[in-house]
Amino acid sequence: MITRQLPVCQQKEPAMFSISDRAMQRRHIAVQGIVQGVGFRPFVYTQAVNRHLVGFVYNDSQGVIIEIEGVSSALDDFERALREEPPPLAHITNITATSVPVQHEEQFIIVQSRQGKEQLALISPDMTVCADCQHELFAPENRRYHYPFINCTNCGPRFTIIQDVPYDREKTTMRAFKMCPACQHEYEDPLDRRFHAQPNACPICGPQIRLLLNHKRLHVNGTPVEDAASLLATGKILAIKGLGGYHLACDALSATAVQHLRLRKHREARPFALMVPDVETAAQLCKITAEEAVLLQSAQRPILLLRRRSKHIVTSAVAPESNTLGIMLPYTPLHYLLLAACKQVWKADKPVILVMTSGNVSDEPIAYQDDDAQQRLLPLADALLTHNRPIHMRCDDSVLRVTSDGPQFIRRSRGYVPEPIQLAMGFPVPLLACGTHLKNTFCLGKEHFAFLSHHIGDLENLETLTSFREGIEHFQRLFAITPNAVAYDLHPDYLATRYALDSAIEQKFGVQHHHAHIASVLAEHGLSEPVIGIAADGTGYGSDGAIWGGEIMIADLCDFERVAHLDYVPLPGGDQAVRAPWRMAAVYLQQTFGDSFLELDIPFVQQLDRATWHILAQMIARNLNSPRTSSMGRLFDAVAALLGLSTQVHYEGQAAITLEQHAARYKEMVKTYPFTLSGVQDTISVTPIIAGIVSDIQNGIPVPYIAKRFHITIAHMLAMTCFLLREQRGLNTVALSGGVFQNQLLLEHTRLQLQHLNFSVYTNRRVPPNDGGVSLGQAAVASARLQKG
Numbered sequence: 180m181i182t183r184q185l186p187v188c189q190q191k192e193p194a195m196f197s198i199s200d201r202a203m204q205r206r207h208i209a210v211q212g213i214v215q216g217v218g219f220r221p222f223v224y225t226q227a228v229n230r231h232l233v234g235f236v237y238n239d240s241q242g243v244i245i246e247i248e249g250v251s252s253a254l255d256d257f258e259r260a261l262r263e264e265p266p267p268l269a270h271i272t273n274i275t276a277t278s279v280p281v282q283h284e285e286q287f288i289i290v291q292s293r294q295g296k297e298q299l300a301l302i303s304p305d306m307t308v309c310a311d312c313q314h315e316l317f318a319p320e321n322r323r324y325h326y327p328f329i330n331c332t333n334c335g336p337r338f339t340i341i342q343d344v345p346y347d348r349e350k351t352t353m354r355a356f357k358m359c360p361a362c363q364h365e366y367e368d369p370l371d372r373r374f375h376a377q378p379n380a381c382p383i384c385g386p387q388i389r390l391l392l393n394h395k396r397l398h399v400n401g402t403p404v405e406d407a408a409s410l411l412a413t414g415k416i417l418a419i420k421g422l423g424g425y426h427l428a429c430d431a432l433s434a435t436a437v438q439h440l441r442l443r444k445h446r447e448a449r450p451f452a453l454m455v456p457d458v459e460t461a462a463q464l465c466k467i468t469a470e471e472a473v474l475l476q477s478a479q480r481p482i483l484l485l486r487r488r489s490k491h492i493v494t495s496a497v498a499p500e501s502n503t504l505g506i507m508l509p510y511t512p513l514h515y516l517l518l519a520a521c522k523q524v525w526k527a528d529k530p531v532i533l534v535m536t537s538g539n540v541s542d543e544p545i546a547y548q549d550d551d552a553q554q555r556l557l558p559l560a561d562a563l564l565t566h567n568r569p570i571h572m573r574c575d576d577s578v579l580r581v582t583s584d585g586p587q588f589i590r591r592s593r594g595y596v597p598e599p600i601q602l603a604m605g606f607p608v609p610l611l612a613c614g615t616h617l618k619n620t621f622c623l624g625k626e627h628f629a630f631l632s633h634h635i636g637d638l639e640n641l642e643t644l645t646s647f648r649e650g651i652e653h654f655q656r657l658f659a660i661t662p663n664a665v666a667y668d669l670h671p672d673y674l675a676t677r678y679a680l681d682s683a684i685e686q687k688f689g690v691q692h693h694h695a696h697i698a699s700v701l702a703e704h705g706l707s708e709p710v711i712g713i714a715a716d717g718t719g720y721g722s723d724g725a726i727w728g729g730e731i732m733i734a735d736l737c738d739f740e741r742v743a744h745l746d747y748v749p750l751p752g753g754d755q756a757v758r759a760p761w762r763m764a765a766v767y768l769q770q771t772f773g774d775s776f777l778e779l780d781i782p783f784v785q786q787l788d789r790a791t792w793h794i795l796a797q798m799i800a801r802n803l804n805s806p807r808t809s810s811m812g813r814l815f816d817a818v819a820a821l822l823g824l825s826t827q828v829h830y831e832g833q834a835a836i837t838l839e840q841h842a843a844r845y846k847e848m849v850k851t852y853p854f855t856l857s858g859v860q861d862t863i864s865v866t867p868i869i870a871g872i873v874s875d876i877q878n879g880i881p882v883p884y885i886a887k888r889f890h891i892t893i894a895h896m897l898a899m900t901c902f903l904l905r906e907q908r909g910l911n912t913v914a915l916s917g918g919v920f921q922n923q924l925l926l927e928h929t930r931l932q933l934q935h936l937n938f939s940v941y942t943n944r945r946v947p948p949n950d951g952g953v954s955l956g957q958a959a960v961a962s963a964r965l966q967k968g
Contacts, residue, residue: 202250202251203248203249203250203281203283204248204249204250204251204254204278204281205234205246205247205248205278205279205280205281205282206245206246206247206248206254206258206276206277206278206279207244207245207246207276207277207278207279208244208245208246208247208258208261208274208275208276209241209242209243209244209245209273209274209275209276210242210243210244210245210261210271210273210274211241211242211271211272211273211274211299211300211301212242212269212270212271212272212273212301213268213269213270213271213301213302213303213598214242214243214265214269214270214271214300214301215238215242215243215300215301215302215303215344215345215346216302216303216332216337216341216346216375216376216377217266217267217268217269217303217332217333218266218268218269218331218332218333218372218374218375218376219243219265219266219269220236220237220238220243220289220369220374220375221289221332221369221370221371221372221374221375222265222266222269223236223243223245223261224236224287224289224369224370225369225370226257226260226261227247227257227287228287230249230253230256230257231249231253232247232248232249232253232254232257232287233247233248233249233284233285233286233287234246234247234248234282234284234287235284235287235288235289235290236287236288236289236290237289237290237291237292237293238292238293238300238345238346238347239292239293239294239300239345240293240294240297240299240300240344240345240659241297241299241300242299242300242301244293246279246282247287248281248282248284258274258276261274262274266332266333267309267333267478268303268306268332268333268334268478270301270598272301272601272628289369292345292347293345294345297659299625299626299628299658299659300344300345300346301597301598301599301628302337302338302341302344302346302597302657303337303338303598304337304338304479304593304594304595304596304597304598305335305336305337305338305339305422305423305574305593305594306333306334306335306337306478306479306510306594307334307478307479307480307508307509307510307511307594308329308330308334308335308509308510308511308512308515309331309333309334309478311331311333311372312329312330312331312333312334312335312512313515315329316329316512316515316516317515317519322361322381322382323381323382325402325404325516326381326382326385326512327386327388327404327511327512327513327516327566328378328380328385328386328512328513328566328568329512330376330378330379330380330512331372331373331376331379332372332373332374332375332376333372334478335376335378336378336422336568338423338572338574338596338597338633339422339423339570339571339572339573339574339593340352340353340377340378340568340569340570340571341571341572341657342571343656343657344657346377347377348377351377351378351571352568352569352570352571353377353378353379353380353568355569356380356384356385356386356568357384358379358380358384359381359383359384361381361383362379362380362381362383362384362385365379366379378568385568386566386567386568387566387567388403388404388513388564388565388566389403389564389565389566389567390403390406390407390562390563390564390565391553391557391562391563391564391565392561392562392563393557403564404513404516404517404520404564405520405523405524407419407517407520407562407564408517408520408521408523408524408525409524410561410562411428411429411430411521411533412430412521412524412525414429414430414433414435414436414439415429415436415561415562416428416429416436416439416440416443416559416560416561417429417560417561417562417563417564418538418546418552418556418557418559418560418562418563418564418565419513419517419535419538419563419564419565420513420549420552420563420564420565420566420570421511421513421514422510422511422570422574422593423545423547423570423572423573423574423575423576423592423593423633424537424538424545424546424547424570424573424574424575425537425538425545425546425547425552425556425563425565426535426536426537426538427440427444427534427535427536427537427538427556427559427560428454428533428534428535428536429533429534430532430533430534431451431453431493431494431497431532431533431534432492432493432494432529432530432532433494434494434495434496436534437451437494437496437497437534438496440534440536440559441496443558443559443560444536444539444540444541444559445540445541446536446541447829448499448828448829448830448833449541449829449830449833450497450498450499450501450503450504450505451497451498451505451534451535451536452482452505452506452507452534452535452536452576452578453493453497453504453505453506453507453532453533453534453535454506454507454508454509454514454518454532454533454534454535455506455507455508455530455531455532455533456508456509456518456519456522456531457508458472458475458476458508460530460531460532461475461485461506461508463488463491463492463530464485464487464488464491464492464493464504464506464532465485465486465487465488465491465503465504465506466485466486466487466488467485468581470581470585470586471483471485471581474579474581474586475506475507475508476508477594478594479577479593479594479595480507480508480509480510480593480594481507481576481577481578481579481593481594481595482505482506482507482576482577482578482579483505483506483507483578483579483580483581484503484504484505484578484579484580484589485503485504485505485506486502486503487501487502487503487504492530492532493532497534500837500840501836501840502840502843502844503580505578507535507576510594513564513566517564518531518533521533537575537576538552538556539555539556540555540559542636542637542639542640543555543640543642543643544573544635544636544642544643544646545573545575547570547572547573548569548570549565549567549569552565571653572633572650572653573633573646574592574593574596574633574634575590575592575593575633575634575636576590576592576593577590577591577592577593577594577595577634578590580923582923582926582927583927583930584930584942584944585944586944587921587942587943587944587947587948588943588945588946588947588948588951588952589921589947589949589951590618590634590947590951591620591631591633591634591945591946591947591951591952592633592634593633596631596632596633597630597632597633597654597657597658599628599629599630599631600628600629600631600702600703600945600946600955601627601628601629602627602628602629602702602705602959603627603705603707604627604702604705604707604736604959604962604963604966605626605627605962606624606625606626606627606629606958606962606965607962607965607966608662608663608664608686608965609623609624609625609660609661609662609663609664610623610624610662610663610664610665610666610958610961610962610965611623611624611651611660611662611664611665611666611679611682611684611958612624612665612666612667612690612954612955612956612957612958612961613665613666613667613668613675613676613678613679613954613957614635614668614675614950614953614954614957615668615670615673615675615692615695615950615953615954616637616638616639616668616670616673616674616675616950617637617638617718617831617950618634618636618637618947618949618950618951619634619635619636619637619638619643619647619675619950619951619954620632620633620634620635620951620952620953620954621635621647621650621651621654621675621954622954622955622957622958623651623654623655623658623660623662623958624660624958624961624962625658625660628658629702629955629958629959630654630658630660631946631954631955632650632651632654632954633650634951635647635650638673638674638675644674644678647674647675647678648678662684663684663685663686664684664686664687664688664961664965665679665682665684665686665687665688665961666679666687666688666689666690666957666958666960666961667679667680667687667688667689667690667957668689668690668692668695668720668953668957669689669690669691669692669720669721669722670692670719670720671720686965688957688960688961688964690956690957690960690961691719691720691721691722691739692719692720692721692727692953693712693714693716693719693721693727693728693730693732693739693917694712694714694732694734694738694739694956694960695953695954695956695957695960696712696714696716696719696916696917696948696952696953696956697710697712697714697732697734697739697914697916697956698734698736698955698956698957698959698960698963699916699943699946699952699953699955699956699959700712700914700915700916700941700942700943700956701734701735701736701914701941701959702736702955702956702958702959703941703943703944703945703946703955704941704944706912706914706941707735707736708735708912709733709734709735709910710733710734710735710910710912710913710914710941711731711732711733711901711904711905711908711910711912711913711914711938712730712731712732712733712734712739712913712914712916713730713731713897713901713913713914713915713916713917713929714727714728714730714731714732714916714917715728715729715730715811715812715897715915715916715917715918715919715920715925716728716810716811716812716917716918716919716949716950717757717810717811717812717813717831717832717918717919718757718808718810718812721809722741725747725806725807725808725809726750726806726807726808726809726810727744727808727809727810728745728808728809728810728811728812728813728917728919729744729745729809729810729811729814729863730743730744730809731743731744731897731900731901731904733904733908733910734914735963736959736960736962736963737960737963737964737967742904743856743861743862743863743900743904744809744862744863745809745810745811745814745862745863745865746770746809746862746863746864746865746866747807747808747809747862748763748766748767748770748807748808748809748813749766749799749805749806749807749808750763750766750805750806750807750808750810750813751766751795751798751799751804751805752795752798752804752805753804753805753806756813757813757816757828757831758827758828759826759827759828760813760816760817760819760820760825760826760827760828760834761783761787761820761826761827762795763813763814763816763817763820764783764816764817764818764820764821764826765787765792765795766799766817767814767817767821767865767866767869768783768784768821768869768873769796770866770869771866771869771870771873772870772873774796777789779873779877780877781821781873781876781877782823782876783820783821783822783823783876809862811893811917811919812832812835812918812919814865815834815835815838815919815922816828816834816835817869818838818872818886818889819834819835819837819838820834821869821872821873821876822838822841822872822876822882822885822886823882824837824838824841824882824886825837825838832918832921835919835922836922838886838889839886839890839922839923839924839925841882841883841886842883842886842887842889842890842924843887843924844883845881845883845884845886845887849884849887849888849891850888851888851891851892851895851896852867852868852871852872852888852889852892853867853868853871854867854868854892854896855867856896856899856900856903863896863900865896868889868892871888872885872889875888887924890922890924890925890928891928893925893929894925894928894929894931894932895928895932897929897932897933898929898932898933898935898936898938901913901933901936901938902936905938911937911938911939912938912939912940912941913933913938913939913940913941914940914941914942915929915930915940915941915942915948916942916943916948916952916956917948917949918948918949918950920942920948921947921948921949926942930942
C-alpha cells in the first residue's frame with residue numbers, strides 16, 4: 180500500500196473520478212530509461228487526468244513505476260502516449276505492463292520516490308536552455324528576468340550536479356539552496372513545468388554569480404555579466420564557469436587577445452572553439468548544411484566542425500592554417516546573458532564571436548572546482564566569472580562533424596553522457612573497460628547497457644589519472660555497478676592498464692588495441708559474425724610487441740586474425756618521431772631509396788638536418804630506441820613532412836590534418852600511385868607510393884594535387900586488399916575504425932570505393948573512431964569472451 184504522498188496532494192484538490200466497476204482494469208507499468216529529472220511524472224499525471232484514470236506514479240531506483248486504473252480503451256491510449264509522446268528529454272528503453280487487481284481509488288497522485296534493491300535508473304545528460312526558459316530569461320516582467328540559473332524539467336544541468344540516485348534535490352549539488360515559497364509552489368505543482376525540477380531556483384533563493392579579479396570580487400559599473408562583457412570588449416581574457424567546468428574566453432576578432440590566450444594556455448597551434456549567438460552568425464563564418472544547422476541547434480549543443488568561408492572576420496590565430504572552425508551556440512543562461520551584454524557593450528556593427536576553450540593549461544583536465552579554478556586559471560585569465568552552484572562531475576564539450584554518412588563524434592561528452600549505448604549483446608556480468616592512454620574514456624557494462632564515460636583526456640599526469648579514478652567511482656555509484664570483470668589495453672605501461680591490473684577484480688581481459696577499435700563498430704551495429712576490419716590510427720600496442728596502426732584483420736567480438744598490415748618501418752626516437760614528422764619522412768625515403776636518398780634533388784632533402792639524421796640512422800642500424808611500427812598515422816605524417824607542410828608538430832595529428840586540408844583544395848580527379856599487395860597474411864608495401872610522390876615533387880607538381888593523389892591511393896589500396904580477402908574468405912562486410920578515419924577525405928573515398936565493390940561498410944556512429952571509442956570495444960570483447968566461456 181502507498182501510505183505517503185507528496186505535499187502537492189495534501190495541498191491541492193486531487194483529481195477524483197467515478198468509474199463503473201464493470202469495465203475497470205488496473206495495470207502495473209514499469210518504465211526504464213532516462214525518465215527521472217525530465218518531467219516524466221508530471222507528464223504521466225497529466226495523461227492520466229486527461230483520460231479520467233486513477234492510481235499513482237513514483238520514481239524508484241530503476242526508473243518510474245505507475246499503477247493506473249480505468250477503462251481498457253483509456254489504458255491502451257495512456258500506454259500509447261507513454262511510448263509515442265514522452266517529454267522532450269525523456270528516452271525510454273523499456274516499458275513493461277502487467278495486470279493487477281483493481282483498487283477502486285478515486286484519484287491519481289504522485290507519491291514519494293522509493294529506493295529499491297536493484298538500481299538501474301538512467302540519468303539525463305545536461306541540456307541547453309529550452310525555448311520557454313529563454314523567453315522568460317529576457318522578459319522584464321518575469322521574476323527570473325536575467326537570472327543566470329533559470330531552468331525547468333525540459334532543460335538545464337543534470338549529470339554534472341547529480342551525486343546519487345534517485346534523482347532528487349537532496350542528492351544533487353542544489354541541496355544547499357532552500358527554495359523560496361514561490362519556487363516551492365512550482366516544484367510541488369504537477370501541472371507546472373518546474374514540477375520536481377531539481378535545480379529549480381530564482382534570484383531570491385538560488386545561486387548567484389560574481390566577477391573576481393585577483394581573488395577579489397569586482398564590481399565596476401553594472402552587473403557582473405555586464406562588467407565581464409566590458410572586459411572582453413577591451414581584449415581581456417575571462418575564465419567563465421559553465422555546466423561541466425570552466426572555459427577561457429576572449430574576443431575572437433582580436434588577434435592580440437587570442438595570441439595572449441595561446442601563450443598563457445601553452446597552446447601553440449591547436450584550433451580554439453568559438454561560441455556565437457545564433458546560426459545566422461555562424462553562417463557568416465562557415466558554410467552550413469541543413470543537417471549541420473539542426474545539429475548545431477540541438478539540445479546537446481556540441482562543438483561542430485564546419486567548413487569555414489574563404490573570407491571571414493575571425494582572426495587567423497583562432498585556427499591557424501585550418502579550413503574548418505569549431506563552432507557552438509550558447510547552452511547556459513549565463514552564456515545567453517553574456518552574449519547579449521557583449522552586443523550592448525561592443526560596437527554596433529561588430530558581431531559577437533567569442534573564443535570559448537576549455538579552462539585549463541594544455542594537457543591538464545578542465546578546471547571545475549572553484550578553489551582549483553582560482554588557483555589554476557586566474558594566472559591565465561584577467562578575471563573570473565563564477566558562481567556558487569557546485570559542479571559535482573567535470574564534463575568537457577562534445578565535438579562532432581557531419582559526414583556523408585551522418586554525424587561523427589570526435590569527442591563524446593557534455594550533452595550525450597551519461598546516456599548509455601544500448602547493445603544487442605548483453606553483459607553476462609557487470610564489467611569495467613578502462614580504455615587507453617590518449618583521449619581516454621572508460622566504459623561500464625550492465626545488462627544491455629554500455630555506460631561510456633565523459634572525455635577524460637590523455638592519462639599523462641596525476642590530475643588526469645585522478646579524474647579517471649573519480650569518474651569510475653561516480654559511475655559505479657550512479658548505476659549500481661560493481662564490476663566482476665575488467666578489460667584493458669595490452670600496452671604494459673599505460674596508466675589505465677596498470678589501474679586494471681592492480682584492481683581487486685579477479686577476471687581480467689587484455690584486449691588488443693585495434694581489435695577493440697573494430698569491436699566498437701561491431702558492438703554499435705549489433706554485428707556478431709566475422710567481418711573484415713580496417714583499423715587505421717597512430718599508435719597501438721601489437722600482439723608481437725611492435726607498434727601497430729595500419730591493420731587489416733578478420734575479426735568478430737571474441738577474437739581477431741591479423742591478415743595484412745603496412746610494412747614495418749623504424750620509429751626513431753619512439754615518441755619523439757611523433758612530434759617530429761620529418762623523422763618519418765626520412766625513414767620512408769631510406770626504405771624506398773636506401774642511403775642514396777640523401778642525393779635526391781628535392782626541398783625536403785636539401786633542408787634535412789644531416790647531422791641529426793646521421794645519429795638517428797645509427798640508432799636505427801643498432802636497433803636503439805627505434806621500435807618497429809606499421810602505423811598509418813605515421814605514414815600520413817611522413818608524407819606531410821615530405822611535402823614541406825609539417826616537419827614539427829605541437830599536437831598529435833597536426834601534420835595529417837594539414838595534409839588533408841591541402842588535399843581538399845584540389846577538386847579534380849586524380850590517378851592513384853602504384854602500390855604493392857603481397858597477398859593476404861603479408862605486408863603492404865608503400866615504397867612505390869613514396870617513389871611516386873618524390874617523382875611528382877621533382878616534376879614540380881602542385882602540393883594539393885600530390886596530397887589528393889596520396890589520399891585516393893590509400894583508399895584504393897585498402898579497398899583492393901578487402902577485395903582480395905573476399906576472394907579468399909568470402910566475407911562481404913567491412914568495419915572501419917581508428918583515429919585516421921577522422922580524416923574525412925580518406926573516410927569518404929574508402930567508403931565509396933568499398934561500396935563500389937559491393938561491400939557493406941560500417942563505421943562508428945555513436946562513439947568516436949579515435950581512442951575515445953576504444954573502451955566500448957574492450958567491453959564488447961570481454962563480454963563476448965565471458966559468454967563463450
